[in-house]
Amino acid sequence: MHVFRLRGNFETLDIYSAALFELGARGLEEKPGEVWAYFPERIELPFPGEWQELPDTDWLEAYKRDLQPVRAGPFVVLAPWHTWEGPEKPIVIEPGMAFGTGHHETTRMALETLAERVEPGMRVLDLGTGSGILAIGAALLGAEALGIDIDPAVIPQAIENARRNQVKVQFQVGSLDEAYDPLAETAPQAPPAQPAPTPLVQGPFDLVVANLYAELHTYFAQKYRELFGICGTLILTGILAEREGIVKSALEAAGFGLLARRQEGEWVCLTYAA
Numbered sequence: 001m002h003v004f005r006l007r008g009n010f011e012t013l014d015i016y017s018a019a020l021f022e023l024g025a026r027g028l029e030e031k032p033g034e035v036w037a038y039f040p041e042r043i044e045l046p047f048p049g050e051w052q053e054l055p056d057t058d059w060l061e062a063y064k065r066d067l068q069p070v071r072a073g074p075f076v077v078l079a080p081w082h083t084w085e086g087p088e089k090p091i092v093i094e095p096g097m098a099f100g101t102g103h104h105e106t107t108r109m110a111l112e113t114l115a116e117r118v119e120p121g122m123r124v125l126d127l128g129t130g131s132g133i134l135a136i137g138a139a140l141l142g143a144e145a146l147g148i149d150i151d152p153a154v155i156p157q158a159i160e161n162a163r164r165n166q167v168k169v170q171f172q173v174g175s176l177d178e179a180y181d182p183l184a185e186t187a188p189q190a191p192p193a194q195p196a197p198t199p200l201v202q203g204p205f206d207l208v209v210a211n212l213y214a215e216l217h218t219y220f221a222q223k224y225r226e227l228f229g230i231c232g233t234l235i236l237t238g239i240l241a242e243r244e245g246i247v248k249s250a251l252e253a254a255g256f257g258l259l260a261r262r263q264e265g266e267w268v269c270l271t272y273a274a
């Protein structure tokens, strides 16, 4: 196992955590004065820090030992080895393989908002499902949930997590558009010789939840509209407070009305009426 050591703590390095997972980190651990990001292989990282090699078992054991259950609204997110006696609805997620263990503010705020908005029988789309946690939460609230992700590697993990929670959720590889990354525009790269087409998702949905990032929400604003019939609810998170403005402008231009806003630390979750 390879560990990338960054100076700081979870709070000061929070803005990097989603990017570290996107780039392949399997888990983050806070150490005195540092955050350790665990990777299956060394890669080029655009952050200041240094690499260190660890025996394969050390990181996993330490990570599991330190991982705590997380409460989010009526839910508690547990790892498979946790036990829980409280009144919360457990969501069991195998941590460290896909983003979505409940430990990130954005996942927690999305779960809390889902609990306020989902009604039994609703058709719910979780765009960028990762571990499947939000689709699983929606299904536990009685929704008919579909989780999609542009990354084929996360889909088997999401399916396994749904099985663990004994809920029926459909998962598939896909997006709202071809594999487009607005952040990559600043550093253009040669396109692959034969880009694989991204399967596109079809509405209508009663509720859509997307934990992505501000630029992607902005890019998808018009596409989000096409996911709904006459009305619906759109929950967007993964938004840094400093980038909230661009998301609000794009969503307003696409005809969405802001219903509610949450903020935890630097992260924002916006709920819109379609």
Ligand code: SAM
Residues within 6 Å of the ligand: 018, 098, 099, 100, 101, 102, 106, 107, 110, 126, 127, 128, 129, 130, 131, 132, 133, 134, 148, 149, 150, 151, 154, 174, 175, 176, 179, 180, 211, 212, 216, 238
């Ligand atoms: N939904 C989980 C949660 O809330 O914890 C995971 C969210 S994680 C921050 C974002 C996920 O979106 C990743 O699994 C990533 O592969 C996926 N993703 C990124 N760009 C996407 C796109 N254009 N279309 C679909 N999924 C995308």
